Amino acid sequence: MSKQFHVSSNPHVRSASSTAGIMLLVILALLPAAGVGVYQFGYRAALVIVVTLCSTVGTEFIYGLFRKKTTITDLSAAVTGLLLALNLPVTIPLWMAALGGVFAILVVKLLFGGLGQNFMNPALAARCFLLISFPAQMTNFISTGEGALDAYTGATPLALIKSGQDVNIRDMILGNITGTIGETSVIAIVIGACILILAGVIDLRIPGSYLVSFSCFVLIFGGHGWDPAFLSAQLAGGGLMLGAFFMATDYVTRPITVKGQYVFGIFLGIMTGIFRIFGPGAEGVSYAIILGNLLVPLIEKVTRPTAFGWEGKKHAK
């Protein structure tokens, strides 16, 4: 035969979506939150972001040299770096931020087999690792005085609520509060989430069931009864919005089944409620999500979809 043709199995056409494209969208969707963080906390917030990005992408790159395979082009390390930075306080020592990046990529992701194989969200696992190892630096929410939040010092809104004080909901929604770099502005996070939802990258199953079940939990066990101000402060405060839209929805570490995603969201809502209301700390989102991550295989097993035409029938094995 004179001409050589390609031969492969069907289908012979493919959609335009790609792993790197999805990751790029996630990065774009995180930019509003990152932007508000930099505007609010000053140039040092940008520095933290750059350091964690270099640390995660650099770790993946160096590991790739040993494996003779570059995987940084799928942009997943960049997403992890950005997410981690948004979960750190602006005052964190830079070496600590870098260490978090190395931990996230090397220990949580690559050692388990790389992209798609990790069972915990790398950015969150690294945050928890830093929280346990360096509790003082990780909860030092004092503004550096460079940004718009001049000399705004002290506790986060959630810590204030916990100690029984009042907070300003409007400031929490706009982002005029302290907290980690990316978690302060509900508006910026929701804009990013809308980008992801409109682009079809995420849907509302997990964030929706998470926020609804968390609200129910707070209303029942929060000790404030029907108190909209308290509920809104709980919803807008801490890492809940960032966690619900950007970390609980992480493909690799959430259930793949539709029913499982609802179960997962409800579980996260309840766990976050327990940690926040009954736990010693004001925060609980990170721990709730990584705990949820561990249950994913189990959730998937009991929520397998029924194949077409087998509804209400027994499978002949």
Place this chain on the structure above:
Amino acid sequence: MAKLTFKGGIHPYDGKELSKDKPIVELSAEEVMVYPLSQHIGAPAKAVVGKGENVRRGQLIAEAGGFVSAPIYSSVSGVVKAIEPRRVASGDMVMSIVIENDGLGVEEEYEATEYPEELSGEEILAKIQRAGIVGMGGAGFPTHVKLSPKEPEKIEYVIANCAECEPYLTSDYRRMLEEPEKLVGGLKIILQLFDKAQGIIAIEDNKPDCVKLLRDLTRGETRISVRTLQTKYPQGGERALIYATTGRKVNSSMLPADVGAIVNNVDTIVAVYRAVKEGIPLMERIVTVTGDAIKNPRNYKVPIGMSYTAILEAAGGFATQPEKIICGGPMMGMALFGTDIPVTKTSTALLAFSKDAVSAMEPGPCINCGRCLEVCPGRVMPSRLADAAEHFDEETFLELNGMECCECGCCSYVCPAKRPLTQEIKSMRKLQLAKRKR
């Protein structure tokens, strides 16, 4: 009215504009014609002519090799040159009758039936069986077997599959536009076999002209309705189509007849009409020749047995050197090594693409995005099935209902990591089906 549809599916670029507006052109047979003895599901046909024998057009050259089998007729007059293995689209060598066309066009006498409505069910089935008709949408299941369910009185729907959901294919579209009366006539003949059945002509809503034409044509028919389907692949898949039109569900352990439905594709129904009304056996079919590497994309009426090379020449050859040529549609068709293979009863199309989208993509690791689950019409978990198949984990594969896969290709199509999901699942399914037979 809400559009009829199913859960899952995809909306690929359909490429139909390349060939849809050009009328069908009839091609005359070439000098040497090849008739594989296995052009259908079931036992291969048995040759009834010998080397050196003279045959006429329309003469039986191979008889059915059993009940689930179909006879084969010569589409030319000439001399049997050889009976030998020849390469077919799947890449296999299949025993074939090779006939040298004498160009005289000596033809058999056909026995036409002026009033098919006076025929009995047995007579109709006998005529269909004798004509060698098989499912011409690609599967090739002998039509007389499909039309002889165990309990014919339980058939409530006879569905004409006019969805044509495969991208690029327009042969059914052209057939409906140019010979709609034969489609309706064929459907009426099939309905004679099933007293209680309603005829449904199911068409995707991207063919409004066909919907209108067939609605006008069936205005007075109480037993036939034309239904519009949402345009979505694989709307024309048998299980998806039955669900969309009747709300009934068929799984892999059932036949459509189990839910009272029988599905036939456009070309098959037209062949039934010709066989019963005109007495002409199955000797030709419509083939879409298209793709960006084809000079003159259009539909051709092709005598069965003609080589793809000859059709390609008729279509002006390649506009550019293609990287990939496909027998059938881009979603479920087979990639070909070359064009030196014969057109059979199930050859729907010849596609030529200047760029092969698949080999240009490097498969990456699964990121668990779940898109394959969303689009799977079988409602299974393609990414997990492919994992199981890859690791040769038969137990998990069966536990995850791998046998419910219809190999439509939607999962591979949407996968952002470009994993060959359909391929993995298909090979494991093949193995399991072979094991069942043993």
